[in-house]
Amino acid sequence: MIAKLTIPDFTSTARIDQVGVEERASRFTKRSLKNETKLNGLKLALNMIDLTTLEGKDTEGKIKQLCYKAAHLHDAYPGLPTVAAVCVYPSMVAVAKKALGNSGIKVASVATAFPSGQSTRDVKLRDTKYAISQGADEIDMVISRGKFHQGEYNFVFDEIAAIKEACGTARLKVILETGELGTYDKVRKASDIAMYAGADFIKTSTGKISPAATMPVTLVMLEAIRDFYYKTGKKIAMKPAGGISKAKLALHYLVMLNEVLGEDWMNNEWFRFGASSLANDILMQLEKQRSGVYQSGDYFSVD
Amino acid sequence: MSKRIEVLKTYKIYIGGQFPRTESGRTYIAYSPKGEQLANVCLSSRKDVRDAVGSARSAFGGWSARAAFNRGQILYRIAEMLEGRKAQFIDELVKQGSSKASAETEVNRSIDRLIYYSGWCDKYQQIFSSVNPVASSHFNFSALEPMGVVTIVAPQNTSLIGLVSVMAPVIAGGNSCVILASENKPLCAVTFAEVLNSSDLPGGVVNILTGKVAELLPFLADHMDVNAIFYGENDAANKKLIREKASLNVKRTVIYESKNWVEEKNESPYFINDFQEVKTTWHPIENIGGAKAGY
Numbered sequence: 322m323i324a325k326l327t328i329p330d331f332t333s334t335a336r337i338d339q340v341g342v343e344e345r346a347s348r349f350t351k352r353s354l355k356n357e358t359k360l361n362g363l364k365l366a367l368n369m370i371d372l373t374t375l376e377g378k379d380t381e382g383k384i385k386q387l388c389y390k391a392a393h394l395h396d397a398y399p400g401l402p403t404v405a406a407v408c409v410y411p412s413m414v415a416v417a418k419k420a421l422g423n424s425g426i427k428v429a430s431v432a433t434a435f436p437s438g439q440s441t442r443d444v445k446l447r448d449t450k451y452a453i454s455q456g457a458d459e460i461d462m463v464i465s466r467g468k469f470h471q472g473e474y475n476f477v478f479d480e481i482a483a484i485k486e487a488c489g490t491a492r493l494k495v496i497l498e499t500g501e502l503g504t505y506d507k508v509r510k511a512s513d514i515a516m517y518a519g520a521d522f523i524k525t526s527t528g529k530i531s532p533a534a535t536m537p538v539t540l541v542m543l544e545a546i547r548d549f550y551y552k553t554g555k556k557i558a559m560k561p562a563g564g565i566s567k568a569k570l571a572l573h574y575l576v577m578l579n580e581v582l583g584e585d586w587m588n589n590e591w592f593r594f595g596a597s598s599l600a601n602d603i604l605m606q607l608e609k610q611r612s613g614v615y616q617s618g619d620y621f622s623v624d
Numbered sequence: 625m626s627k628r629i630e631v632l633k634t635y636k637i638y639i640g641g642q643f644p645r646t647e648s649g650r651t652y653i654a655y656s657p658k659g660e661q662l663a664n665v666c667l668s669s670r671k672d673v674r675d676a677v678g679s680a681r682s683a684f685g686g687w688s689a690r691a692a693f694n695r696g697q698i699l700y701r702i703a704e705m706l707e708g709r710k711a712q713f714i715d716e717l718v719k720q721g722s723s724k725a726s727a728e729t730e731v732n733r734s735i736d737r738l739i740y741y742s743g744w745c746d747k748y749q750q751i752f753s754s755v756n757p758v759a760s761s762h763f764n765f766s767a768l769e770p771m772g773v774v775t776i777v778a779p780q781n782t783s784l785i786g787l788v789s790v791m792a793p794v795i796a797g798g799n800s801c802v803i804l805a806s807e808n809k810p811l812c813a814v815t816f817a818e819v820l821n822s823s824d825l826p827g828g829v830v831n832i833l834t835g836k837v838a839e840l841l842p843f844l845a846d847h848m849d850v851n852a853i854f855y856g857e858n859d860a861a862n863k864k865l866i867r868e869k870a871s872l873n874v875k876r877t878v879i880y881e882s883k884n885w886v887e888e889k890n891e892s893p894y895f896i897n898d899f900q901e902v903k904t905t906w907h908p909i910e911n912i913g914g915a916k917a918g919y
Contacts, residue, residue: 614872615674617849 331474334513335548337505337541346536349577359572360610363603366571367394368402369589371429371560373597374624375410375436375528384413387624388420395604395621398611404600405589406459410435411448414455429494430457433484436498436527438463442480449487460484461494463527464511466501474514481518494522494560499538500530508538512545516557524560528595533563536577543581556585562595568606571599597624635665635810637672637834638817640679641827646835647671654810657721665810668835670843673775673802676831677847680773680800683828688770688798696745699796701823703738706731709819713784716811720783733886734788740891741792748797748893752900763907768900770798771876772851775844777837779856779885783809784816787832789885790854793895795829799852802831804844810834837862845869852876852899856883 354362372391374383384407391404406427409417414430421428430452434440440448449460462484468476485493495515499508515523523542526533539561546557559578565571571594578592586592601623605616635654636643648669654662666672687695706713710731717727749768756764774794779786783806794801805813817832833840841862845853846869853875855866863879870877878898883890 615677615843615847615849617847617873620848 411452418456427458429459485519495520528563534561679828692746699742783812
């Protein structure tokens with residue numbers, strides 16, 4: 322059990338050096354990875370994916386197909402890991418849960434009036450409880466960005482704490498929607514609020530707003546996690562989501578993760594990619610490594 | 625006033641409507657037949673092939689969906705732009721060893737060839753499509769569709785006319801392409817990319833690389849996202865390599881014996897047809913009028 326947390330004053334969180342962060346983030350893209358490392362990195366990245374579909378047009382059939390894909394990424398390539406989880410809307414949790422069976426793949430559900438979060442506390446709590454009752458293993462909530470911009474940090478804090486309580490044993494991912502926060506200072510502040518309020522994960526984006534995850538934003542959040550860990554001894558997981566669709570970029574993120582938080586975080590309990598098309602790009606790279614031939618999307622299942 | 629220093633052109637490659645340097649950072653020197661150094665040219669790597677095929681794939685959907693007439697307009701526009709820069713091409717051809725007269729013929733013929741294929745854009749379908757007689761109550765017809773991404777090893781003995789002659793029918797038919805320019809005469813290919821870039825042709829429909837055939841040919845031939853490959857030289861070993869590698873995803877291989885591309889007989893709608901797939905549709909109907917099966 323962790324010693325009682327002292328809640329810091331959120332009006333004076335650490336300031337971020339924008340130029341420094343962007344420069345540092347760009348350095349991670351210049352590491353040389355040898356073939357074997359690359360291969361292991363790709364497989365690890367595959368195993369960290371939250372395979373996501375969050376669309377109004379999602380049907381039960383689509384969810385079932387996605388779940389099949391989650392467990393059978395590319396059967397022509399033996400020995401591949403599965404993804405970490407599938408991420409769906411609450412109404413699809415039961416379908417996904419059933420389709421995944423005992424494959425070990427988790428079901429994550431967005432909740433709290435995703436993606437805008439513009440609703441009442443009561444509705445958000447019921448949304449969360451519904452997803453949990455349907456069998457969700459993880460909840461992806463959004464913070465109230467409007468309240469955050471108004472400076473009502475206590476409101477945001479209390480909301481996260483209330484949702485965390487409603488989650489019970491399910492792990493809570495808190496989406497900051499960094500594309501709507503505007504500055505790195507605010508990203509850092511929102512990260513701190515979420516972690517002190519009880520988040521298990523902090524997550525960059527819903528995927529509905531552009532820009533979504535970027536390397537500098539993720540770096541700011543990873544550093545917030547590191548500082549929180551040094552202060553409290555509690556590990557928080559990270560999930561960049563949206564806009565990561567290329568294997569190469571995923572490897573850059575893993576390099577950054579390794580250099581900021583270290584090997585303890587290099588598994589899917591402590592790091593996830595929220596993505597839908599990333600999986601196929603990684604599969605194409607793996608197949609390229611194996612066969613020596615550049616691949617075509619035509620030979621990989623769409624979802 | 626000090627003597628003015630001439631500004632020399634950097635010969636870069638053309639991918640996705642932009643002029644990057646090769647990813648590898650390598651160059652080679654293009655020499656004139658007399659051994660004078662003409663330019664530093666990008667020595668492209670397999671990763672440039674990868675990037676170019678990616679651009680060609682993204683550009684294919686939009687280009688193939690254009691109205692045939694519009695593709696014709698754009699080919700005509702390329703010809704217009706080429707006409708406007710005739711002097712520059714003649715100059716480059718002379719530097720690379722042509723006589724003044726043959727350089728002029730080559731450029732003129734290149735312009736005319738673009739006009740020729742521009743005209744064919746909305747006409748070749750009528751020539752090669754058909755309504756087929758069948759023995760059942762079906763309306764059966766075959767129509768052409770572009771193949772997709774085509775990789776092209778440009779004819780090596782010319783700098784401009786060979787490239788234009790093999791590129792034009794490929795894009796007239798709605799394909800996108802990646803062209804490896806003539807290894808020893810690469811100047812006009814790069815300048816021609818500038819012409820393409822200023823003539824309404826969407827970026828990525830034509831991508832032009834410079835480099836060594838021996839190094840890049842395997843990747844042009846075995847890339848799984850390429851639908852057809854063109855080769856027009858007499859090198860038996862290369863032909864064998866292309867056929868073997870292309871079999872991986874059953875690419876179409878279009879292989880000609882070396883031709884003199886300046887000659888007028890080397891333009892024909894059959895070159896367009898070489899890069900088309902035929903789709904046949906069986907549409908059930910009742911017997912029309914008194915017509916019997918096979919009408």
